[in-house]
Amino acid sequence: MNRKTSKSFSRTRDITKKSVIYLLLTIAAFFYLFPIYTAVNTSLKSNEELAYGPVSFVKSPEFSNYLKAFSEIDRPIWNSFVITMVATAISSALGAWGGFGYSKLKFRGSSILFLILVLGFYIAPQSILIPLLRFIGSIGLYNSYWGLILTHTAYGIPITTLLFRNYFESLPTEVVDSARIDGCSYIGTFFKIALPLSLPGFAVVSIFQFTNIWNEFLFGLILTRGADSQPLTVAIGNLKGTTVASWNIQMAGMLISVLPVLVVYIFFLKLIVKGLLMGSVKG
Amino acid sequence: MSKRVQILLFILPGLILVGLFVYGFTAWTFQVSLTNWRDVGSTGDFVGLDNYIRLFSRDRVFKTSLVNTLKLTLVFIGVTIPLGLFLAVLLDLNLKGKQIFRLIFLLPLSFSFVASASMWTWMFSPQIGSINALLRAIGLGSLAQPWITSDKQALFCIAIAYVWQFSGFSTLVYYAGISGVAPEITEAAKIDGASTFQRYIRVIIPMQRPATLTVLMILLMYSLRVFDLVWLMTGGGPGSSTEILSTFMFRTAFNRNRFGYGAAVGIVMFVISILIVIPFFAKLRRSEYE
Numbered sequence: 001m002n003r004k005t006s007k008s009f010s011r012t013r014d015i016t017k018k019s020v021i022y023l024l025l026t027i028a029a030f031f032y033l034f035p036i037y038t039a040v041n042t043s044l045k046s047n048e049e050l051a052y053g054p055v056s057f058v059k060s061p062e063f064s065n066y067l068k069a070f071s072e073i074d075r076p077i078w079n080s081f082v083i084t085m086v087a088t089a090i091s092s093a094l095g096a097w098g099g100f101g102y103s104k105l106k107f108r109g110s111s112i113l114f115l116i117l118v119l120g121f122y123i124a125p126q127s128i129l130i131p132l133l134r135f136i137g138s139i140g141l142y143n144s145y146w147g148l149i150l151t152h153t154a155y156g157i158p159i160t161t162l163l164f165r166n167y168f169e170s171l172p173t174e175v176v177d178s179a180r181i182d183g184c185s186y187i188g189t190f191f192k193i194a195l196p197l198s199l200p201g202f203a204v205v206s207i208f209q210f211t212n213i214w215n216e217f218l219f220g221l222i223l224t225r226g227a228d229s230q231p232l233t234v235a236i237g238n239l240k241g242t243t244v245a246s247w248n249i250q251m252a253g254m255l256i257s258v259l260p261v262l263v264v265y266i267f268f269l270k271l272i273v274k275g276l277l278m279g280s281v282k283g
Numbered sequence: 284m285s286k287r288v289q290i291l292l293f294i295l296p297g298l299i300l301v302g303l304f305v306y307g308f309t310a311w312t313f314q315v316s317l318t319n320w321r322d323v324g325s326t327g328d329f330v331g332l333d334n335y336i337r338l339f340s341r342d343r344v345f346k347t348s349l350v351n352t353l354k355l356t357l358v359f360i361g362v363t364i365p366l367g368l369f370l371a372v373l374l375d376l377n378l379k380g381k382q383i384f385r386l387i388f389l390l391p392l393s394f395s396f397v398a399s400a401s402m403w404t405w406m407f408s409p410q411i412g413s414i415n416a417l418l419r420a421i422g423l424g425s426l427a428q429p430w431i432t433s434d435k436q437a438l439f440c441i442a443i444a445y446v447w448q449f450s451g452f453s454t455l456v457y458y459a460g461i462s463g464v465a466p467e468i469t470e471a472a473k474i475d476g477a478s479t480f481q482r483y484i485r486v487i488i489p490m491q492r493p494a495t496l497t498v499l500m501i502l503l504m505y506s507l508r509v510f511d512l513v514w515l516m517t518g519g520g521p522g523s524s525t526e527i528l529s530t531f532m533f534r535t536a537f538n539r540n541r542f543g544y545g546a547a548v549g550i551v552m553f554v555i556s557i558l559i560v561i562p563f564f565a566k567l568r569r570s571e572y573e
Contacts, residue, residue: 042405105290123556123557129536214395233511
């Protein structure tokens with residue numbers, strides 16, 4: 001009898017505790033979701049319905065807002081797509097190449113060189129902007145895809161090399177050694193042994209790079225002019241504060257720009273988490 | 284092919300690109316910072332350290348932007364670290380629906396700073412924004428504020444947007460750190476009669492020092508370089524109330540075409556970057572040799 005009451009007592013206490021935790025989680029979720037809710041809500045409102053404010057739930061959703069927004073930014077979407085894809089591919093490949101070197105061909109001074117390389121990731125981009133603009137201009141790549149691809153590749157290398165070095169560190173040295181005994185050069189070993197095994201590494205690194213480059217703004221702002229090769233972030237930034245688009249169109253455009261990375265986050269959350277942790281904890 | 288040649292083949296592409304784009308360009312910026320170069324056509328004359336002297340002795344906007352950078356950093360980090368730790372503990376309690384909450388907390392990380400800026404500018408807009416609309420909807424209309432249009436509140440608004448956008452990162456790192464605590468340790472504490480609360484306070488949270496150092500470094504690094512959010516939300520205004528180093532540098536160099544002077548700000552930011560990262564790198568190397 002006594003035991004039974006104490007048990008039910010602890011159960012009610014458990015329930016209270018659980019409700020408190022859920023309440024706290026819900027408050028946090030509200031903080032993160034409320035802005036997204038009002039943005040989606042507003043993006044679907046007609047110009048007339050905008051007058052009712054951003055919080056009241058949309059009555060007759062106006063999906064054509066998205067078409068209007070899209071027509072303002074279709075070219076920048078394409079620009080961002082090309083630049084991001086190519087720069088992600090090149091910087092990931094170069095990261096695998098260098099990361100293998102630093103992981104499997106240890107030599108005198110390799111850890112110092114590696115440190116200097118990785119340090120590049122931590123230096124504020126503002127300290128290189130003026131020469132960057134001059135340099136890209138002087139080699140004729142101002143306002144071109146290749147100017148941004150080159151820039152994103154160069155600034156991506158510290159982090160992609162770091163991620164791949166950490167990845168190859170988990171690959172047993174014996175695998176490399178046995179290939180070496182069979183007469184393979186290091187380069188042969190890279191292509192025949194390491195590369196086929198590094199697919200999971202590529203998944204993490206390329207998603208990491210894709211999200212970074214797609215979302216980048218400052219380089220795009222400095223190295224392009226006009227819609228020809230302007231990335232999407234810059235176009236969205238320009239949309240804001242102009243009278244060309246009212247808030248519903250702006251929010252629709254903003255959400256379109258977020259969509260690719262959002263989809264990646266929802267479907268590849270595990271890989272994203274891995275990339276963020278590998279890039280920081282072990283960094 | 285000798286091993287030496289192969290080593291060079293592996294490491295040179297990265298070293299050349301980073302050597303030029305990061306270290307070469309930084310040296311070039313330093314060289315520019317010693318000139319009075321303004322306007323695109325000319326190259327300017329050598330003026331020694333004049334730009335730096337002027338920055339630190341006479342430029343009030345520079346001083347404001349230094350102070351604002353510091354304020355933004357303190358608020359951002361002061362909120363993000365406890366919030367991240369708190370949410371990570373809540374997630375670690377392993378309730379049903381944990382996965383969904385984790386996804387929600389990480390969702391803003393997928394937004395670009397540009398998207399966040401566009402959204403929060405509008406959220407904080409006094410007439411049409413959602414924050415004031417929400418306050419009015421729940422009968423607290425008297426609490427409605429001028430938000431980003433006020434020189435007293437604008438920096439705070441930016442900090443909120445920044446926390447919204449980036450706190451998922453600290454939640455994530457702490458969550459990984461807490462999940463990494465060996466089950467034997469928590470079991471031992473349980474056997475010693477520690478309540479759940481005591482276990483977290485006395486055992487698990489004190490073990491999160493490495494996670495805190497990681498988060499601290501990344502947050503410091505980002506609060507120095509953040510540009511998009513401030514540039515698009517307030518453009519440094521009203522007045523210079525939200526001017527930070529990165530916007531001041533951009534305005535000086537690219538809006539006013541004062542490249543020499545802007546370069547000096549860039550070098551100040553370079554020095555701060557190094558100051559932030561050196562202690563962490565030193566610690567990392569020490570632990571590598573242990």
